Amino acid sequence: MTHASDIAKEYQRLGGKRLAKIDDNMISTRTWEDEPAEAAAFWRENVEVLSEKKQAEVVTNLKTITTEQ
Template identity: 55%
Template sequence: MNATNTDTETRSLKLAKEYLRLGGHRRSKIDDNITTVRQWEKDPPEAERFWKEQVEPLSAADRKQVEDFLPTINSP
């Protein structure tokens, strides 16, 4: 396992990175400090399952932290 930055990453960042590594397509939209998540393409089954099992059950505040680490709709 690559130990680079793993000790300093928050749980929220780790969840977001794993979701994206699994091929997740959700993107965040942040407007006036309100975060919403957009999804135009269907996620691969592994990413969809990860999101439903690991991210959706989080409290609203914890889920927002994960969503804040997703690429934004303004990023390439």
Template identity: 50%
Template sequence: MRLAEEYLRLGGRRRVKVDDKIVSTRKWDDEPAMASSFWKEHIEPLDEKQRREVKLHLPSISDV
């Protein structure tokens, strides 16, 4: 998904966690301001279904 790709290209560090079909993200490290702003402006405003789709295109916490 393009939004996830752009977020990661900007240095985004969130990772997806899928547990019993519940999709969430984790962020342990600070991320670049551009990535954080992109998340707030382009991903947070999406409805839950669209946000879930973006999150599923992020690297998994089990990949770290």
């Protein structure tokens, strides 16, 4: 596993609800549900502080919007 994968797995283990949106090589996240405070804090402390490139690596390890449909 990569460091980005480890971060994504821990975020999801904490109950994180963000889903990856990958469209024309644009990578972002979406969430429509409230997530536990612990998961939100983990995201702020471990993902938002990363460079844009490293954040994208983490996001690509999340479930995608299309896999949730």
